[in-house]
Amino acid sequence: MDFISTFQSGGFSMYILFICFIMVLVIAGERYKYYKSVKVNNEDFIEQLKIILKQKNWKYAMELCKSDESLISAVAETGIESLINKNANISAAIEARSAVVIANLKRNLNFLDTMVMIAPIIGLLGTVLNIMASLNEKAEQTSGIGVIIAGALSSTAFGLFIAASSIVILSYFNYRLEKMTNEIGEISNMLNSQTLKNDEK
Numbered sequence: 001m002d003f004i005s006t007f008q009s010g011g012f013s014m015y016i017l018f019i020c021f022i023m024v025l026v027i028a029g030e031r032y033k034y035y036k037s038v039k040v041n042n043e044d045f046i047e048q049l050k051i052i053l054k055q056k057n058w059k060y061a062m063e064l065c066k067s068d069e070s071l072i073s074a075v076a077e078t079g080i081e082s083l084i085n086k087n088a089n090i091s092a093a094i095e096a097r098s099a100v101v102i103a104n105l106k107r108n109l110n111f112l113d114t115m116v117m118i119a120p121i122i123g124l125l126g127t128v129l130n131i132m133a134s135l136n137e138k139a140e141q142t143s144g145i146g147v148i149i150a151g152a153l154s155s156t157a158f159g160l161f162i163a164a165s166s167i168v169i170l171s172y173f174n175y176r177l178e179k180m181t182n183e184i185g186e187i188s189n190m191l192n193s194q195t196l197k198n199d200e201k
Contacts, residue, residue, distance in 0.1 A: 011133075013126020013155040017119060021162050024115055027108045028169045035176050038105075042072045042183050046190075049076060053190060058084050071101045072183050079191035094188045101184065105177050112173075115166040123159020130155065 045068050052061045058080060065077035078097040082090040131149060 011126050011130040011155060013122050013129070014158060016122055017126075017155065017158050017162060020115060020119055020122070021158075021165075024112060024162060024166055024169070027111055031108060031173055034107075035105075035173065038071055038180070042070060045070065045073060046183065046186060049187070050190060071105075071180065072187060075101060075184050076187045076191070079187065083191065091188075091192055094191060098184050098188065102177075102181060105180055109170060109173055109177075112166045112170040116163050116170065119159040119162035119166070120156070121159070123156040123162075126155035126159075127153055 045064070048064060049061060052064060061080050062077065062084075065073040065080060075094060075097050079090055079094045081087075082093045087093060
């Protein structure tokens with residue numbers, strides 16, 4: 001059977017799965033575009049910031065953050081601004097800014113996670129319903145049962161394909177997310193250590 005025939009033999013669930021697949025592609029494209037616009041390799045920025053913080057050159061630290069224009073630098077800028085203003089709740093300020101950054105990174109990823117679980121279920125449901133309907137129509141045509149089952153299983157196969165695709169895409173973005181989260185944590189620890197040093201004095 002060609003693709004169109006295979007698709008049609010899967011029944012109504014194939015159309016639902018096709019819509020789900022298009023949504024997965026749209027979200028993957030949007031997230032890829034966003035993550036591509038976000039600076040990922042921030043090692044140089046973090047190392048430069050470490051040196052500047054040791055020197056307690058807050059003005060230069062602020063200039064570095066503003067010139068970098070990354071999500072990490074935005075978090076660092078919030079913390080440094082709190083240090084300059086001698087804000088007692090620097091940790092809360094950093095956490096609030098970090099929460100916004102991480103929320104933007106996580107946006108729509110929960111849909112991909114949902115697709116991993118629901119796509120195979122929709123496919124399996126379509127297979128079961130399609131087999132039941134086909135067998136009722138062709139109860140006396142036992143020679144065609146193999147064709148019936150083969151066509152019905154196409155919805156399960158498509159559902160598994162969508163789930164597998166979603167897993168791969170989600171794994172990629174989770175890797176990027178984890179890397180950014182770790183860097184935010186490192187920035188937070190650096191700035192909090194500066195607060196403790198100031199308190200000791």
